Amino acid sequence: MTVYMPLHDEIQRFGLELYAVGRAPRLPVLSVETSLFDRIRVAQAVDEQLSKWRHRADERDSGLYSVVDGIVRFRGRLWVPAGIKRDIARFVSECLTCQQVKAEHQRPAGLLKPLPIPKWKWDNITMDFVVGLPRTVRGSNSIWVIVDHLTKSAHFLPVGRISL
Incomplete structure (x- = not known):
């Protein structure tokens, strides 16, 4: 052998x-x-x-x-x-x-807590910017995103001249 x-x-x-x-x-x-x-x-x-x-x-x-x-x-x-x-x-x-191997060293988070439901439209909103886009004919290179939590509706507004 x-x-x-x-x-x-x-x-x-x-x-x-x-x-x-x-x-x-x-x-x-x-x-x-x-x-x-x-x-x-x-x-x-x-x-x-x-x-x-x-x-x-x-x-x-x-x-x-x-x-x-x-x-x-x-x-x-x-x-x-x-x-x-x-x-x-x-x-x-x-x-x-x-x-x-990356083992998880944290305890489980437990039960999720639900977010409160808003009473009126546009009472609870989130906003964010999408930047780094190519410039349009009107000079906009970013988008301002506004989202209503109750109705889940969103507005996408072009924003110009934001540079990073």
Whole structure:
């Protein structure tokens, strides 16, 4: 079996292990399994603070903590001990794909609040300018846009001699 050494080095750098299954000559298949969940499971088992929190939560039957596949979750989210958080942060900082993905780091905005409905026409308006247009025969190079919120009607007025 020929091993491409740079790939082998990368696999070892990520803490992965390669092993062959069976002896029949077949097309090689690379199967990647992470040991991250095993490491989290072991770290959670020896974490004293987590065991205290779980014990308190079990006494109150609050449902904050749950165990799925031997891994403790807090409010449905994976609870990761501090030592492993450092390893994950280091991996993400070195991973090119992780750097290119722009994850949303803000909470959802929640429910939208409707705008108040105006009582009269032209009571609530918005105005804007469209600039940078070619000059017309009359010398206008911009448009002044006025929109009424109640009737959704708009006026487009040519405006001349606005320069940027």
